[in-house]
Amino acid sequence: MAEKGTPHFIFQRVTALVMIPLTLWFVVSLIAHAGDSRTELMEWIAHWHVAVPLSILLLAGFFHMRLGIEVVIDDYIHKPDTRSMLHFLNTLFALILGAIAVWSVVAITLIV
Numbered sequence: 001m002a003e004k005g006t007p008h009f010i011f012q013r014v015t016a017l018v019m020i021p022l023t024l025w026f027v028v029s030l031i032a033h034a035g036d037s038r039t040e041l042m043e044w045i046a047h048w049h050v051a052v053p054l055s056i057l058l059l060a061g062f063f064h065m066r067l068g069i070e071v072v073i074d075d076y077i078h079k080p081d082t083r084s085m086l087h088f089l090n091t092l093f094a095l096i097l098g099a100i101a102v103w104s105v106v107a108i109t110l111i112v
Contacts, residue, residue: 015064022057046112058101066094
């Protein structure tokens with residue numbers, strides 16, 4: 001834990017910095033498309049200039065989530081076996097959710 005502090009800190013800050021403009025873009029875009037139907041939103045997401053940044057936002061968000069929960073696990077779980085199991089489950093959970101989210105974007109781009 002002490003030996004991986006600096007890279008962890010840097011990754012957490014980098015993912016936060018990546019997510020700031022992408023989140024602003026996504027919120028402004030959703031406000032601009034507030035009156036659109038589901039079909040119109042899917043057609044909008046299907047464009048590569050929307051699907052790529054949206055996928056990056058999703059991946060950065062799930063990676064950032066994993067890093068944050070990792071800190072909580074390290075700070076509050078003191079049994080090494082329990083901590084290892086929770087780290088594994090945290091990583092697995094983030095990978096599964098990230099894969100589902102990105103697959104959803106890919107599916108929308110392929111369907112429309």
